[in-house]
Amino acid sequence: MATFWDHVEIGVQAGDGGSGLISFRREWGEAKGGPDGGDGGSGGSVVLVADSGVNTLAEFGRKKRHAAKNGTAGGKGKRHGKSADDLLLHVPVGTVAREGREGKGGESGRILADLTEPGEQAVIARGGRGGFGNAHFTSSRRQAPRQAEKGEPGEERELELELKLVADVGLIGIPSVGKSTFLRSVSAARPKVADYPFTTTVPQLGIAQSGGDRLTVADIPGLIEGAHQGKGLGDAFLRHVERTKVLIHLLDATREDPAADYRAIRHELASYAATSAKSLPRKPELIALNKSDTLPEAEAKRLAEDLSKRIKRPVHPVSAAAGKGISGLLNEAAKVAKRQRNAGTKTKAVPRLTLSELAPGAIAVQPGPKGTFEVRGSRLERLAKQTDFENPEAAERFWWTARRHGLDDRLEKLGAEADAPLRIAGVELTWPGPTGPA
Ligand SMILES: Nc1nc2c(ncn2[C@@H]2O[C@H](COP(=O)(O)OP(=O)(O)OP(=O)(O)O)[C@@H](O)[C@H]2O)c(=O)[nH]1
Ligand SMILES: [Mg+2]
Structure with missing residues (x-):
């Protein structure tokens, strides 16, 4: 494991x-x-x-x-x-x-x-x-x-x-819907499976093969309505699927109203997003109606279609226990994950600088459009807003401070030359160059 x-x-x-x-x-x-x-x-x-x-x-x-x-x-x-x-x-x-x-x-x-x-x-x-x-x-x-x-x-x-x-696939759903059974059926992982809710209490990870692709799959503890308020095991585990590329949302064919279960979980994702990972509700999601082996095949199909109409999303009938419909679903997940991964590598060309919340004096500089440099840093931003750049002495004081914060250095390392346009806290400035104003 x-x-x-x-x-x-x-x-x-x-x-x-x-x-x-x-x-x-x-x-x-x-x-x-x-x-x-x-x-x-x-x-x-x-x-x-x-x-x-x-x-x-x-x-x-x-x-x-x-x-x-x-x-x-x-x-x-x-x-x-x-x-x-x-x-x-x-x-x-x-x-x-x-x-x-x-x-x-x-x-x-x-x-x-x-x-x-x-x-x-x-x-x-x-x-x-x-x-x-x-x-x-x-x-x-x-x-x-x-x-x-x-x-x-x-x-x-x-x-x-x-x-x-960073798992590729995140399994979500209400307790006992069969998430751990699903993980067991697609990987060598052996999470506990039992017919009572909250069998899984910590996230489990497995590696699945789909065609030539290797997918990491994360099984997380079941969610219930009110999880974002701490009900059940709460929603803290959602952070483990924040970074997955695709969610597989499992529904249970033996439940009275799987569409209501679906909406309850979606509601929890949205509530969680309000305080934390904003992207979670927008993450690609595949929906599967599990335990379809408990119904005659035609009936399972009809139930999936009916659900699909109600929630306005495709629903795949599967059986994690019998291994039916699982490889097709996994295949589709692999495709989505690959697409997401390729979209992810595009961002590689434009490294994003995050300003770690270090000393208040820390700054970050990042090349922006048209040769502009974006400068961030709380102290410098405040000073930029307070400085009257028409007044040479005030301007000099600003550049002096900026230099002390390491601005000149960062700009030089990024290949900036004197007169490079800068933007800081919405203020547009011209960098006087590495040695500051004469
Ligand atoms: N008939 C049938 N039973 C299933 C299927 N998948 C899971 N089960 C049963 O459903 C029960 C719950 O399965 P789990 O895999 O533990 O469910 P879970 O979603 O991981 O549950 P929690 O960890 O508690 O959130 C077990 O008794 C499983 O044997 C299935 O496809 N068909
Ligand atoms: Mg489980």
């Missing part, structure tokens, strides 16, 4: 920023030139990347500590120190990162990232920004500043990574 999730604890360390330099120009004929100490480069951040080529977290069971490199110090002649590359940790799609129990000052258990799409990224430890060199501290009153900043330390975190296994 496959385990439902993988779980590892790791430590991550982002790189420290390089120090700014104190230095003065020395030129022939000049006793003491102006300050020319450059800024330090920023340290690399640690970034999780959801990679559809990675299937388990096993790699992180072997290597527990992951550190990005430090930025180098600033040089003479206002030379900018080298910024370190981000350390990309490739994790399976479906990985959830939480603040670890030993988190340094963090809230243990808090979700930092939830990567559900291939290519999706999340910064889990931010690299320290480089310190300003003394060239940055000149003002009309201070012509020869003997002041430079140290680099900021990179963030350090203990993390728990959990893989919520």
